[in-house]
Amino acid sequence: xxxxxxxxxxxxxxxxxxxxxxxxxxxxxxxxxxxxxxxxxxxxxxxxxxxxxxxxxxxxxxxxxxxxxxxxxxxxxxxxxxxxxxxxxxxxxxxxxxxxxxxxxxxxxxxxxxxxxxxxxxxxxxxxxxxxxxxxxxxxxxxxxxxxxxxxxxxxxxxxxxxxxxxxxxxxxxxxxxxxxxxxxxxxxxxxxxxxxxxxxxxxxxxxxxxxxxxxxxxxxxxxxxxxxxxxxxxxxxxxxxxxxxxxxxxxxxxxxxxxxxxxxxxxxxxxxxxxxxxxxxxxxxxxxxxxxxxxxxxxxxxxxxxxxxxxxxxxxxxxxxxxxxxxxxxxxxxxxxxxxxxxxxxxxxxxxxxxxxxxxxxxxxxxxxxxxxxxxxxxxxxxxxxxxxxxxxxxxxxxxxxxxxxxxxxxxxxxxxxxxxxxxxxxxxxxxxxxxxxxxxxxxxxxxxxxxxxxxxxxxxxxxxxxxxxxxxxxxxxxxxxxxxxxxxxxxxxxxxxxxxxxxxxxxxxxxxxxxxxxxxxxxxxxxxxxxxxxxxxxxxxxxxxxxxxxxxxxxxxxxxxxxxxxxx
Numbered sequence: 001x002x003x004x005x006x007x008x009x010x011x012x013x014x015x016x017x018x019x020x021x022x023x024x025x026x027x028x029x030x031x032x033x034x035x036x037x038x039x040x041x042x043x044x045x046x047x048x049x050x051x052x053x054x055x056x057x058x059x060x061x062x063x064x065x066x067x068x069x070x071x072x073x074x075x076x077x078x079x080x081x082x083x084x085x086x087x088x089x090x091x092x093x094x095x096x097x098x099x100x101x102x103x104x105x106x107x108x109x110x111x112x113x114x115x116x117x118x119x120x121x122x123x124x125x126x127x128x129x130x131x132x133x134x135x136x137x138x139x140x141x142x143x144x145x146x147x148x149x150x151x152x153x154x155x156x157x158x159x160x161x162x163x164x165x166x167x168x169x170x171x172x173x174x175x176x177x178x179x180x181x182x183x184x185x186x187x188x189x190x191x192x193x194x195x196x197x198x199x200x201x202x203x204x205x206x207x208x209x210x211x212x213x214x215x216x217x218x219x220x221x222x223x224x225x226x227x228x229x230x231x232x233x234x235x236x237x238x239x240x241x242x243x244x245x246x247x248x249x250x251x252x253x254x255x256x257x258x259x260x261x262x263x264x265x266x267x268x269x270x271x272x273x274x275x276x277x278x279x280x281x282x283x284x285x286x287x288x289x290x291x292x293x294x295x296x297x298x299x300x301x302x303x304x305x306x307x308x309x310x311x312x313x314x315x316x317x318x319x320x321x322x323x324x325x326x327x328x329x330x331x332x333x334x335x336x337x338x339x340x341x342x343x344x345x346x347x348x349x350x351x352x353x354x355x356x357x358x359x360x361x362x363x364x365x366x367x368x369x370x371x372x373x374x375x376x377x378x379x380x381x382x383x384x385x386x387x388x389x390x391x392x393x394x395x396x397x398x399x400x401x402x403x404x405x406x407x408x409x410x411x412x413x414x415x416x417x418x419x420x421x422x423x424x425x426x427x428x429x430x431x432x433x434x435x436x437x438x439x440x441x442x443x444x445x446x447x448x449x450x451x452x453x454x455x456x457x458x459x460x461x462x463x464x465x466x467x468x469x470x471x472x473x474x475x476x477x478x479x480x481x482x483x484x485x486x487x488x489x490x491x492x493x494x495x496x497x498x499x500x501x502x503x504x505x506x507x508x509x510x511x512x513x514x515x516x517x518x519x520x521x522x523x524x525x526x527x528x529x530x531x532x533x534x535x536x537x538x539x540x541x542x543x544x545x546x547x548x549x550x551x552x553x554x555x556x557x558x559x560x561x562x563x564x565x566x567x568x569x570x
Contacts, residue, residue: 009301014040014265016561017287018300019272022119024534024550025308026250026258027162031558032306033263037565040234040265040300041258042289044309045115047268048094050251054241056090064089071129080110083499086123086239091344094122094239104443106458110498112310115516117268118251119310123239126215126247126367127545128168129372129390130159130179134378135542142386145340145434145540146510149520152179158552166248166551167224169368170213178210178373178544184218187212187368191357192395192422197370199483200318206378207479209393212371213249214236215548227253236365247367269293271450274321274532275305283529283570284330290450304529304561310555311341313536315440315506316455318532331524334514335535337507339439341459342541344500345389347493352485354422361419362399369394372426374543376471385467389430390478390543397422424485428472431543432497433464434505446490459497502546504538524527529570533557 013035018028025041032039047053061067068089075082078098085096096113103111114120133152138239139145156179163182170183189197189211199211216232217224224230229245229252238247258264269292276286276299307314315338321330328335357376369392378390399417403410432438438460442453471492480488497503511517513525518537524530533554535546564570 010298010304014038015302016304016306017041017042017254017300018306018308019287020119020308020310020313020534021117021250021255021266022114022308022310022534023121023124023250024554025119026121026254027265027551027554028306028308028533028558029258030254031555033258033261035558035562036263037562038263038265039258040267040302041255042272042287043117043119043140043266044271045117045119045268046293047266048116048118048241048251050256051243051501052403053255055093057237057240057243059090063360081112083110083495084112084501089508090237091239093243094231101448102446103454104446106456106457107460108496109212109457109459110344110496111457112498112501113310116250117124117255117266121249122241122251124547125545127131127371128163128166128213128215128236128384128548129229129371129373129544130181131155131542131549132177132179132543134177135540135544138542139540142381144386146508146512146515148539149343149509149511149516155549155552155556156522158556159548162548162551162555164221165223165252166215167217167221167229168548169216171211173208173210173307175208175210175373177378179214183213184221187214187218187366188349189370190362190395191360192354193370193393195357196393196395196424196483200479203482204375204479207366207375209370209371209372212231212368212392213366216367217246229253232367234365234367236367238367244398271307271452272317273308273450273452277321277325277330277527279323279324279325292450294525295450301409303565304531306554306558307530307532308534308535309504311506312440312455312457314532314534314536316442316452319442320452326526328531331517331526333526334516334517335518339436339475339506340440340508341438341440341503341505342432342434342496343459343504344502344541344543345432345465345468346427347426347495348430348490349425349493350473350480350488350490351425352480352488354424354483354485356484357422357455358419364382368400376475383467383471385464385471386433388543389428389468389472391426391428391472393424393426395424424480426476428469429543430465430468431470431541432496433462434508435462440506453496461497502535502541504535504541504546507532507536508539509537510539521560522553531557531561
């Protein structure tokens with residue numbers, strides 16, 4: 001019988017385990033398997049294979065039972081996820097419904113999740129900007145969080161590494177607070193966007209309007225063709241899954257690449273309960289899993305473990321990983337795990353009209369739009385709030401038809417719409433300040449369907465966020481006015497945190513084990529063979545979309561982990 005037990009453990013043992021298959025988990029899988037490690041990838045959701053499992057990717061509007069709209073009953077049953085802009089009849093199968101994984105809202109929080117192979121990499125907005133030292137040095141300079149243990153120079157080569165593989169379009173803009181990258185040709189602005197760009201450049205020396213940098217292949221390189229990916233077709237239905245692989249996702253890129261090595265074992269329908277810690281060895285030895293279909297408990301073993309379950313679920317798993325050594329959660333000696341969580345503030349929007357360029361209009365579609373990098377408090381503190389905001393911008397010209405007639409006249413009007421003026425708009429992406437009062441924790445009484453504690457979430461805006469919204473309105477109104485835009489309208493959605501889908505922190509990086517959970521290589525200070533490289537690791541949020549930074553941190557951490565394994569340090 002002893003031999004059977006030994007064989008059973010051997011069959012469940014790998015060199016590495018990756019928890020989660022989204023953007024960062026996919027990169028961990030790719031890097032580990034490429035370096036020769038037999039790697040188990042655990043995903044709590046269903047299997048989704050590239051192309052084969054994108055059921056709506058080529059459907060026309062009239063092929064949907066409700067023409068793409070969600071039935072009223074679905075919205076009633078899902079008041080949280082229904083708020084997400086990408087949740088509709090063509091994508092609902094890629095989102096977690098409200099009843100499927102309940103959580104406790106100590107304060108209102110709209111938690112948007114995608115439980116399937118590929119995670120939210122199928123659904124993301126694909127905006128990819130590098131951080132700069134203005135971001136990595138920000139906490140030390142302003143004192144609003146702990147100092148990052150790394151700087152831009154540490155991550156710059158890894159940004160380049162992941163950009164070349166993922167395929168990022170953009171221009172070399174030469175902006176210190178938004179470093180240039182390894183770019184494919186950029187998308188083009190339309191005439192009104194170019195007009196705004198020129199007017200801003202003329203009036204402000206410290207502000208720029210640039211074409212957004214995004215993970216779309218505009219000119220395939222050999223590495224993209226080798227992945228089986230093709231040029232973006234500008235269909236603008238990316239969230240349904242792209243059969244061309246025109247935008248970056250784990251499903252189209254990193255996971256197939258990892259599978260090709262022969263070193264990856266992918267196990268969907270595997271809900272991770274906790275990480276197993278061996279008191280005698282002083283390290284983690286494996287992962288405890290609940291099979292989503294059978295509810296059977298299983299254990300898998302490995303020398304190193306990468307936790308990439310998405311920020312809040314990574315916090316949940318680590319907090320639930322208790323032992324005699326770690327009674328508050330794995331690596332949580334200082335009691336800070338789950339605290340200092342932050343997000344991006346998307347509440348503020350501004351819109352206007354423009355009566356110029358009436359001899360032109362837009363033609364076709366574009367999966368991207370212009371971007372305004374942060375310009376507040378960059379080189380010095382100049383406002384009564386900390387940090388700053390970036391902003392999106394777009395312009396379009398709409399048509400309208402006279403609907404007042406009857407019969408043949410009405411039909412003729414509807415078939416021959418007339419062009420109206422231009423509409424312009426912008427939205428803010430503000431950096432929020434990590435605070436101890438913004439936290440997640442395990443609820444002491446409520447359980448989910450797998451018997452795991454529900455996650456209790458307590459996050460809110462503060463005075464700094466309100467001041468930032470006010471400044472955005474003032475500055476953008478001034479910029480819009482200077483550009484000749486009229487009928488300027490501001491709006492504050494007052495939406496709860498969460499809809500930004502950029503939650504970060506809780507297992508933050510830092511130099512001091514007393515004030516942080518992870519070191520400069522994304523290792524738990526107190527359990528060196530466990531790495532966290534998704535949003536949970538972030539010390540602060542900056543204003544940039546975070547996914548590119550997760551990719552770079554993951555590739556860098558894997559490189560270090562494998563090096564340490566070869567030295568027998570892990």
